[in-house]
Amino acid sequence: MAQSGKGRLNYRCPSCFMRDLDIDMFYDKDRDEYYCIRCQYRGNEADVLAKNRMARFRYGAMMRRFTDFEDFTREDEKA
Amino acid sequence: MDQFIVNIIHRPEMVPEYAEKVTGQGKAEDIGRKALLTESLDIFRLQQQIAHDNGLKTTIQMTYASLFNDEAVAIAKEHHEKYGDEIALSLLGLPCEQFREKYKTKDFCIWMFSMEDKKAIVRDVFGKFHDAFGFYPQSTGSYYMDADLINFIKAEYPSVKCAVATCWEEGPKAYHTCNNSWYTLMDGGPWAPWIPSRQNTHAPAADETEDSGIVAIPHLSRDLLACYDGNGSNFGTHPQNVLRGMIYDPDTWEYPYLYNLIDQYRSLAKFNNGYAYNMMFVGPGWMNKMGRWEAPFELLKKSYEDGCAYYGKLKKEGRLTDMTMAEFADWYRANKHYTEPECALWRDILYGSDKQLFWYCDPYMRACVNMDQGGAIVDLRPYAAKLEWPVGIGTAHVQDASYPFLIQEKYRAGYFTHYAGEGTVRSAKACHNGEEVDLCLCRTHGRFSQEGGDRILTLDPVDIEFSDLTVKLQTVITFPEGTGRIKIERRVLSMSDPAAEVTVNEYMVACYGTTEYPEDMTGLTLAVSAGEKSASIDYEYKCREASAAGAESVSCTLPPIKTKVTMTCEGRDKTGYVREGYAFSPMFTLGYTGTLREKEGFATWLNLERAD
Numbered sequence: 001m002a003q004s005g006k007g008r009l010n011y012r013c014p015s016c017f018m019r020d021l022d023i024d025m026f027y028d029k030d031r032d033e034y035y036c037i038r039c040q041y042r043g044n045e046a047d048v049l050a051k052n053r054m055a056r057f058r059y060g061a062m063m064r065r066f067t068d069f070e071d072f073t074r075e076d077e078k079a
Numbered sequence: 080m081d082q083f084i085v086n087i088i089h090r091p092e093m094v095p096e097y098a099e100k101v102t103g104q105g106k107a108e109d110i111g112r113k114a115l116l117t118e119s120l121d122i123f124r125l126q127q128q129i130a131h132d133n134g135l136k137t138t139i140q141m142t143y144a145s146l147f148n149d150e151a152v153a154i155a156k157e158h159h160e161k162y163g164d165e166i167a168l169s170l171l172g173l174p175c176e177q178f179r180e181k182y183k184t185k186d187f188c189i190w191m192f193s194m195e196d197k198k199a200i201v202r203d204v205f206g207k208f209h210d211a212f213g214f215y216p217q218s219t220g221s222y223y224m225d226a227d228l229i230n231f232i233k234a235e236y237p238s239v240k241c242a243v244a245t246c247w248e249e250g251p252k253a254y255h256t257c258n259n260s261w262y263t264l265m266d267g268g269p270w271a272p273w274i275p276s277r278q279n280t281h282a283p284a285a286d287e288t289e290d291s292g293i294v295a296i297p298h299l300s301r302d303l304l305a306c307y308d309g310n311g312s313n314f315g316t317h318p319q320n321v322l323r324g325m326i327y328d329p330d331t332w333e334y335p336y337l338y339n340l341i342d343q344y345r346s347l348a349k350f351n352n353g354y355a356y357n358m359m360f361v362g363p364g365w366m367n368k369m370g371r372w373e374a375p376f377e378l379l380k381k382s383y384e385d386g387c388a389y390y391g392k393l394k395k396e397g398r399l400t401d402m403t404m405a406e407f408a409d410w411y412r413a414n415k416h417y418t419e420p421e422c423a424l425w426r427d428i429l430y431g432s433d434k435q436l437f438w439y440c441d442p443y444m445r446a447c448v449n450m451d452q453g454g455a456i457v458d459l460r461p462y463a464a465k466l467e468w469p470v471g472i473g474t475a476h477v478q479d480a481s482y483p484f485l486i487q488e489k490y491r492a493g494y495f496t497h498y499a500g501e502g503t504v505r506s507a508k509a510c511h512n513g514e515e516v517d518l519c520l521c522r523t524h525g526r527f528s529q530e531g532g533d534r535i536l537t538l539d540p541v542d543i544e545f546s547d548l549t550v551k552l553q554t555v556i557t558f559p560e561g562t563g564r565i566k567i568e569r570r571v572l573s574m575s576d577p578a579a580e581v582t583v584n585e586y587m588v589a590c591y592g593t594t595e596y597p598e599d600m601t602g603l604t605l606a607v608s609a610g611e612k613s614a615s616i617d618y619e620y621k622c623r624e625a626s627a628a629g630a631e632s633v634s635c636t637l638p639p640i641k642t643k644v645t646m647t648c649e650g651r652d653k654t655g656y657v658r659e660g661y662a663f664s665p666m667f668t669l670g671y672t673g674t675l676r677e678k679e680g681f682a683t684w685l686n687l688e689r690a691d
Contacts, residue, residue, distance in 0.1 A: 012373070021255070061430060
């Protein structure tokens with residue numbers, strides 16, 4: 001098998017990203033998969049993209065636009 | 080009228096820190112690659128164009144490498160003439176063939192060099208700048224500028240009035256995120272502009288005698304909650320950092336978080352006499368044509384265009400003033416005074432938690448109050464010590480530029496939930512008939528007010544439920560300007576049994592350090608001051624305690640960080656105590672117990688001073 005390299009984009013390991021580690025993955029063209037040298041994650045591009053979507057679960061207000069930074073009234077508490 | 084000021088800074092970094100490693104993958108290192116130099120200049124030109132298209136002026140921080148490039152110098156001159164951009168000088172971007180050949184090193188962070196090398200490099204770089212432009216710069220900077228470096232630059236080049244001097248909470252967390260390879264260890268500084276003291280860059284000057292002569296600005300304006308908890312490089316006014324954090328919709332490429340971040344900074348004017356500040360500084364490596372991690376160039380570019388467009392829109396609406404760094408330094412000197420604190424009541428704008436923090440910074444301390452933990456102090460830096468902390472090769476701290484903490488809830492446990500030991504936090508416990516409730520478990524929010532020189536944080540009351548008694552309790556925290564003191568008062572607003580009495584235990588568990596790991600506590604001295612009942616304990620990890628009814632004060636002296644922290648109390652039945660820790664819990668505790676009845680208050684003061 002030939003040596004690995006980097007892919008079209010330098011995907012980071014989604015598993016490590018979720019523990020606040022930015023680790024570039026390498027691409028194994030023979031197996032068409034990315035793999036992490038820090039942890040045991042491996043997956044093809046579609047899997048990486050799916051896991052990257054999953055990693056955003058922590059950003060509960062990612063798409064919310066705030067207008068008042070001292071109003072903590074929750075939507076279900078508003079009259 | 081509120082004034083929101085922005086500094087937009089660009090640097091023609093001919094060999095961007097990230098680009099050589101990222102784009103050069105699979106190739107032997109060659110920092111003189113023509114393609115790399117050409118691309119870097121193209122990115123700089125693009126950044127300048129985006130800012131100008133949005134009606135914004137910039138500060139061009141020339142790098143050492145760019146001073147060897149006639150085209151970069153010509154662009155700077157042209158844009159200074161045409162747009163009023165300031166031509167400044169960065170101490171970032173040192174790497175280039177000429178630098179490596181001359182200094183025989185791959186080091187690139189100015190604060191990590193020996194003092195001898197710092198002087199040589201500064202003279203070299205400033206001299207080269209003068210050769211190119213015919214004057215010395217008014218602004219400079221790096222990710223961090225240690226006090227000795229700033230003092231040297233100010234003495235040699237008095238024209239310098241402004242510098243990028245730290246990156247907020249870029250420390251062990253950033254180091255870990257880079258798999259322990261990115262050595263920018265500089266926690267514990269201000270998040271907004273300040274005048275650094277001559278003794279320690281992170282500690283603001285208290286008066287003219289401590290004034291280093293420059294106004295410092297932070298490298299980026301960072302999320303005061305997210306950066307404290309996680310990787311700082313994901314959460315700042317750096318659009319590509321937001322992409323790094325994957326804080327955008329991958330389908331629509333929208334990132335409202337970036338605008339929320341800018342707007343929350345704008346809102347801080349309410350707590351700072353009408354003034355708010357932002358800084359945006361994107362190195363060219365972040366707009367790499369090869370893309371950056373998951374983000375293609377098109378998204379990197381879009382995010383920068385959107386960021387500048389938002390600042391530009393605010394400017395057009397009269398809600399933003401763009402300044403160069405030197406202009407800002409003049410404005411700051413004219414409008415701020417030494418002891419004026421920087422305050423930030425900050426909410427979570429990313430995770431949806433409703434958590435709220437209050438940050439306070441002045442020449443005597445930096446403190447963080449966590450409303451989600453009942454107003455506990457979860458971070459405390461004793462700037463009152465003005466700790467001399469030389470940094471760089473040949474000093475005791477080659478890389479570690481952080482200002483030491485007394486309390487740091489993320490590194491040293493905070494409110495304790497594990498198996499054995501204690502964590503650093505300043506909180507209180509209410510006790511009744513053998514039941515105990517820590518205010519750290521009382522989630523609430525707070526409001527800011529200012530009365531004369533007092534900055535006051537008034538928390539919404541919380542209910543403390545015992546099996547046979549409910550107590551409505553309110554916490555009020557006061558920071559009197561220019562004193563190095565914090566007053567914490569607990570007020571019982573009502574009780575389900577008006578005749579009942581509760582015991583209050585005001586405590587501070589602390590240690591010292593700059594990282595997650597423990598330091599040697601030997602040499603610390605704990606003391607209870609109570610006339611003839613006074614007692615002291617020299618720290619030997621023996622788990623000892625001392626207390627005295629009516630104690631005038633309890634204190635700990637920490638020679639390694641030249642700090643003395645003292646607690647005093649005004650309250651019924653007060654008893655002061657100190658506790659030594661042990662090897663598995665290398666902390667110390669200062670505290671007061673007392674009693675509270677309905678409509679009564681119990682107040683303690685935390686005092687910070689230099690130990691010697």
